[in-house]
Amino acid sequence: MIRDMNGHDLSDVHALETGCDPMPWSVNALQYEIDNKESILKVAIRDNNVIGYMCIRTLLDITHVMKINVLPEYRRIGIGSALLIESLKKLSSLKSDVKHVTLEVRASNSAAIKLYNKFGFSKAGVRKNYYRNPSEDGLVMQLDMQSN
Numbered sequence: 001m002i003r004d005m006n007g008h009d010l011s012d013v014h015a016l017e018t019g020c021d022p023m024p025w026s027v028n029a030l031q032y033e034i035d036n037k038e039s040i041l042k043v044a045i046r047d048n049n050v051i052g053y054m055c056i057r058t059l060l061d062i063t064h065v066m067k068i069n070v071l072p073e074y075r076r077i078g079i080g081s082a083l084l085i086e087s088l089k090k091l092s093s094l095k096s097d098v099k100h101v102t103l104e105v106r107a108s109n110s111a112a113i114k115l116y117n118k119f120g121f122s123k124a125g126v127r128k129n130y131y132r133n134p135s136e137d138g139l140v141m142q143l144d145m146q147s148n
């Protein structure tokens, strides 16, 4: 099941973050996004446990993918796709004026790049040494919303 994230999910999502993201968000950073009316947060739930989550945030007519993470044991069964679909569906229903959805992804992260390509994102540029732990270039990818 995919649903909106709320304050009760904070500790589960934070545990997921620290477990599988080399640059994890703090509880305060997660709370900031929950409180931000420009952010959309979705969680994937199985057997009452959070197994994935996604956060996007809009600034004017551009929406940025801030986070998408699925627990390793639940990857490759469609959870990331479902989070992306439900987040973009909510975005379309709330903000018809968004022109682009953008994101950065590690150049070596072929799983995520394939996921984004599958949903119509294409490469828009490169940010040199954008990432730390380890240092790596970030690919900028973009989805045009108004041609969909």
Ligand SMILES: CC(C)(COP(=O)(O)OP(=O)(O)OC[C@H]1O[C@@H](n2cnc3c(N)ncnc32)[C@H](O)[C@@H]1OP(=O)(O)O)[C@@H](O)C(=O)NCCC(=O)NCCS
Residues within 6 Å of the ligand: 020, 068, 069, 070, 071, 074, 075, 076, 077, 078, 079, 080, 081, 082, 103, 104, 105, 106, 109, 110, 111, 112, 114, 115, 116, 118
């Ligand atoms: C990227 C991530 C969110 C994908 O989640 P997921 O639930 O495994 O994705 P899905 O099962 O919906 O896969 C959708 C498509 O993505 C691609 N994909 C996902 N994982 C892949 C892998 N390991 N290898 C190759 N392609 C992959 C495939 O095209 C797949 O479609 P298919 O199964 O029909 O071939 C997940 O791997 C993850 O949490 N990674 C760690 C965090 C991360 O890298 N986030 C992105 C930061 S920019």
